[in-house]
Amino acid sequence: xxxxxxxxxxxxxxxxxxxxxxxETLRRHGVKSIKVGCNESSxxxxxxxxxxxxxxxxxxxxxxxxxxxxxxxxxxxxxxxxISKCFSKQGADQCGFCNVGFALVIYALKREYKNPTDEExxxxxxxxxxxxxxxxxxxxxxxxxxxxx
Amino acid sequence: xxxxxYYRASSLEDAYRKLQEDPKNQIIAxxxxxxxxxxxxxxxxxxxxxxxxxxxxxxxxxxxxSMVTQRDFENSxxxxxxxxxxxxFSVREIMGVNFRNIATIGGSIIGRYxxxxxxxxxxxxxxxxxxxxxxxxxxxxxxxxxxxxxxxLVAIHIKKGSxxxxxxxxxxxxxxxxxxxxxxxxxxxxxxxxxGARPLTGALAHKAMDYLNSQSKLDQESYKKAAxxxxxxxxxxxxKDASKEYRTDLVKVYVRRGLEEVSK
Numbered sequence: 091x092x093x094x095x096x097x098x099x100x101x102x103x104x105x106x107x108x109x110x111x112x113x114e115t116l117r118r119h120g121v122k123s124i125k126v127g128c129n130e131s132s133x134x135x136x137x138x139x140x141x142x143x144x145x146x147x148x149x150x151x152x153x154x155x156x157x158x159x160x161x162x163x164x165x166x167x168x169x170x171x172x173i174s175k176c177f178s179k180q181g182a183d184q185c186g187f188c189n190v191g192f193a194l195v196i197y198a199l200k201r202e203y204k205n206p207t208d209e210e211x212x213x214x215x216x217x218x219x220x221x222x223x224x225x226x227x228x229x230x231x232x233x234x235x236x237x238x239x
Numbered sequence: 240x241x242x243x244x245y246y247r248a249s250s251l252e253d254a255y256r257k258l259q260e261d262p263k264n265q266i267i268a269x270x271x272x273x274x275x276x277x278x279x280x281x282x283x284x285x286x287x288x289x290x291x292x293x294x295x296x297x298x299x300x301x302x303x304x305s306m307v308t309q310r311d312f313e314n315s316x317x318x319x320x321x322x323x324x325x326x327x328f329s330v331r332e333i334m335g336v337n338f339r340n341i342a343t344i345g346g347s348i349i350g351r352y353x354x355x356x357x358x359x360x361x362x363x364x365x366x367x368x369x370x371x372x373x374x375x376x377x378x379x380x381x382x383x384x385x386x387x388x389x390x391x392l393v394a395i396h397i398k399k400g401s402x403x404x405x406x407x408x409x410x411x412x413x414x415x416x417x418x419x420x421x422x423x424x425x426x427x428x429x430x431x432x433x434x435g436a437r438p439l440t441g442a443l444a445h446k447a448m449d450y451l452n453s454q455s456k457l458d459q460e461s462y463k464k465a466a467x468x469x470x471x472x473x474x475x476x477x478x479k480d481a482s483k484e485y486r487t488d489l490v491k492v493y494v495r496r497g498l499e500e501v502s503k
Contacts, residue, residue, distance in 0.1 A: 108242045108243065108245035109245075111274065130274070131274060131338055131341075134338075137337045140340075144336055145341050146337050146338060149271050149274050149338075150341060151245070151283070153245035153283075195335075213331065214335075217335010217336055217337045217414070218337070
């Protein structure tokens with residue numbers, strides 16, 4: 091079947107299997123920034139934005155996205171650069187596998203909350219599991235990014 | 240998972256007709272459970288264009304469309320204004336935001352999952368389910384309904400009332416399923432106690448509720464006694480997450496705490 095949606099504001103039309111999930115579709119079409127970790131709706135590393143909301147792309151059926159807007163890290167380059175700067179400043183960066191999904195979640199957090207409390211931040215990022223470089227440094231980096239204009 | 244067709248229903252009637260065509264056709268709500276079990280099916284029926292993703296209210300009740308996501312539910316001002324925000328609380332600890340933006344309230348109820356936080360969270364309130372073809376059933380009746388219901392869940396009706404709720408999910412790690420969960424409320428002066436993940440699906444502790452609601456005066460001792468009655472009457476079992484004995488102790492502690500909390 092054919093599905094049409096907007097990928098980083100560019101209209102795309104893909105031929106897909108009816109039971110296919112978004113992470114698989116996008117990776118097949120060259121969007122390798124999507125990292126599938128657990129592939130069972132748990133780790134959050136495959137997160138991207140659908141209509142601005144973070145969702146695990148391993149668990150969203152591609153066929154359900156007709157006409158929707160999908161944002162990957164390629165679509166938020168400027169903000170991703172700011173996030174990565176905050177992360178490197180805090181030494182909060184290691185292998186990088188989870189960074190993409192994490193960056194999109196942090197980006198969405200900033201848009202959804204004006205001045206989130208620590209609890210709200212934790213609650214928002216708890217669905218992104220791969221945090222090998224430490225919870226404190228991530229928290230510091232996120233807070234620094236949230237302060238930026 | 241092998242799927243032959245993805246079908247976007249144009250109306251509830253259309254969705255129902257498609258469902259009747261083949262026993263291997265099924266409704267997708269958020270699609271998470273389908274992913275989890277990975278079972279082959281003929282057609283997946285999509286309800287997302289039928290406007291079932293809205294929360295509305297009348298004078299007496301709040302109506303939650305079955306396709307409302309868990310995230311929209313927890314963020315809804317209408318939901319948060321009910322019973323001291325305890326309904327949203329039951330949803331807030333389910334996985335992460337990127338999961339709750341996909342999972343729907345309808346999908347969380349229709350499967351009658353034993354681990355469900357949504358069911359235990361709603362059970363202490365006056366909640367009924369609206370189906371297509373037209374049929375209405377209380378949430379409690381649906382939980383004990385024998386077999387699979389041949390209808391589509393359209394909306395969840397929550398009756399308004401004055402009072403306070405308490406929700407507790409006992410778990411070992413942040414993203415885990417509950418070892419046991421508790422939904423306790425005092426609405427319009429009446430106590431209700433629900434316990435889920437026993438590891439069986441959520442159920443009301445009727446004997447404990449009757450005891451509390453028949454007392455003319457309640458104190459710490461009565462809450463303690465009610466918790467003991469609940470631990471006695473509810474079927475609690477062993478599984479890999481916890482033993483029956485541990486669950487029994489948890490019921491005694493958290494039911495008492497919940498009752499104290501909603502009585503404040």
